[in-house]
Amino acid sequence: MINFDFVDRRETIATAAFVCWHCDEPTCAQVCPADAIKKYEDGIVGSSLKPRCIACSNCVLACPFGIPKLVAPAEQMMKCDMCYDRTSVGKRPMCATVCPSQALAYVTPEAIAQTRREKPVNTFQFGSQTITTKVFMMAPAGVESISIDVADYTWEGENEAVPQAF
Amino acid sequence: MKLFRRPSNAPLWQDEFPFYTADERYVSRRQFTKFLTLTSLAMFAGNLWILGRSWLRREPSYPRRAVARLDEVPDGGVKIFSYPTEGDPCILVRTAADSYVAYSQKCTHLSCAVYYDRQLNQLACPCHQGFFAVADGAVLQGPPRRPLPRVVLEREGDELVAVRMEEGA
Numbered sequence: 001m002i003n004f005d006f007v008d009r010r011e012t013i014a015t016a017a018f019v020c021w022h023c024d025e026p027t028c029a030q031v032c033p034a035d036a037i038k039k040y041e042d043g044i045v046g047s048s049l050k051p052r053c054i055a056c057s058n059c060v061l062a063c064p065f066g067i068p069k070l071v072a073p074a075e076q077m078m079k080c081d082m083c084y085d086r087t088s089v090g091k092r093p094m095c096a097t098v099c100p101s102q103a104l105a106y107v108t109p110e111a112i113a114q115t116r117r118e119k120p121v122n123t124f125q126f127g128s129q130t131i132t133t134k135v136f137m138m139a140p141a142g143v144e145s146i147s148i149d150v151a152d153y154t155w156e157g158e159n160e161a162v163p164q165a166f
Numbered sequence: 167m168k169l170f171r172r173p174s175n176a177p178l179w180q181d182e183f184p185f186y187t188a189d190e191r192y193v194s195r196r197q198f199t200k201f202l203t204l205t206s207l208a209m210f211a212g213n214l215w216i217l218g219r220s221w222l223r224r225e226p227s228y229p230r231r232a233v234a235r236l237d238e239v240p241d242g243g244v245k246i247f248s249y250p251t252e253g254d255p256c257i258l259v260r261t262a263a264d265s266y267v268a269y270s271q272k273c274t275h276l277s278c279a280v281y282y283d284r285q286l287n288q289l290a291c292p293c294h295q296g297f298f299a300v301a302d303g304a305v306l307q308g309p310p311r312r313p314l315p316r317v318v319l320e321r322e323g324d325e326l327v328a329v330r331m332e333e334g335a
Binding site for chain 1: 180183185186187188190
């Protein structure tokens, strides 16, 4: 499953990566009424388990990063699972292999900290909810945690038909 | 169940539906030991209860009840009656001029009503082809394992009186 989408296709060719952050305490798994989302031993939060998922969209609404997507034809939630078929056998996830500018990199935070001015951060603040993740985001050097007010990113413009990328 | 929970401050639902795959079927040594101990205790108590019940069980008492007059049933004929309660159908068979036998009519397999097969001179259960001997109620053929309980009869004048039930031969 490709976890990229165009931001505003009419205006720009910019895309956004819906890469899962693999939270230490995944909200999606905590709200799942069917016990279908699991965190594996290596810290990867997988897509919903097909036999369990009831396609209720709880995780879609609960995830503060907006990562899970309900795939209606499969009647199942699917999301980035860090290309588990690849990373579980030692390969890099597909997005990191094709990214030409290393905006998405599959390296340890210590390794990337030595090559960049920015600092890898894995603490996010959503209002009063603090989330620590397995995936790091590069933040300006002095920043300890990334504070996000969801209201800042809420779409308040005209409700126009946006063509789907796929 | 709280007794089998591993010590934790998390709410019960979080323990029972953990998001870590590794926690899904995780049972701690202490939980397992508790389970074994309590199950063994329950088994022990259950055995004591069975033992106590078998000690306390008394012989059931049966009423005397006239079931038929001697001339009421023809030779080779049958009469259905209830003994010892109204809910226990029994079958009386006159096997010879002055020979009467009676058995519970419930097949010992699945409690279908047995009938007297005059040609074979056997008690037959139509449900699963079980056959019992008329002479003593023993199983001749079919799925039943236990013989038919026998009704002990006594003759009082010209009447047959049921005295008690007897587990079959």
